[in-house]
Amino acid sequence: MHFTVTSRGDDVSDALKKDITSSLEEHGLTEDADQPDIVISVGGDGTLLEAFHSYHGRLDDTCFVGIHTGHLGFYADWQPEEVEKLVIHIAKTPFQVVEYPLLEVVVRHYDSDDTDRYLALNECTVKTLEGSLVCDIDIKGEPFETFRGDGLCISTPSGSTAYNKALGGxxxxxxxxxxxxxxxxxxNNRVYRTIGSxxxxxxxxxxxxxxxxxxxxxxxxxHMSMVDRSIKSIQCRVAEENVRFARFRPFPFWKRVKESFIGEGE
Structure with missing residues (x-):
């Protein structure tokens, strides 16, 4: 199996990256940053997001697993003290592949016939640098509403706990x-009206x-941002591709939600 390890770049994460790499090589695995079968992300959810975008071109062949060196994340669910256990799992245990949907974003421009296509693991947001965002929203090719406000957030299910949740989604x-x-x-007033939900x-x-x-x-x-005045349209839909996570043990999603936002209580 070919692997690579990415790090947030702090001392703790870099040290773990070095230890994981040497341990996996001792077990006979090959480090391969170009065509890894598994990407081990050390840091937090942001580190895993960066790793995802680095390998978005080989999603059918690459799985991700995250180790968090900060707060518990939704993508990075292993702790530093569990690294030895994780290494043995990767080297010796066939892992379950869990697939989650992604968001496809296609941007069209007035000054070009070319389109820009992106994949989002968490979300896409649309805002303006001056004043309110005003845009028509079509759903399934039919006009739905004209939006006026600060902006819009289009999120994946796995990204629904991020910016989307902060917006009341x-x-x-x-x-x-x-x-x-x-x-x-x-x-929303007598002149302008949106669905509001x-x-x-x-x-x-x-x-x-x-x-x-x-x-x-x-x-x-x-985590990527772009500014452009010539945007004609932004099309969003569920992508045909999925992100694949290597799962070595159960970690129920609702348990993760509870631990992240509610805690265990007293």
């Missing part, structure tokens, strides 16, 4: 092939955003 189980559209401070769209339902005001748009895809 619902938490979805990551196995559901869907996406969620959540508003940021929409303007998060929308959960199933697979094969496309959401198309058509900006109406001539302002600089800021689009984020996970």
């Amino acid at each position: 619902g938490i979805l189980h990551p196995s559901l092939p869907s996406m969620q559209l959540t508003e940021m401070a929409s303007i 998060p929308l959960i769209l199933p697979q094969h339902h496309t959401c198309l955003l058509n900006p109406l005001n001539d302002v600089e748009m800021q689009i984020t895809v996970d």
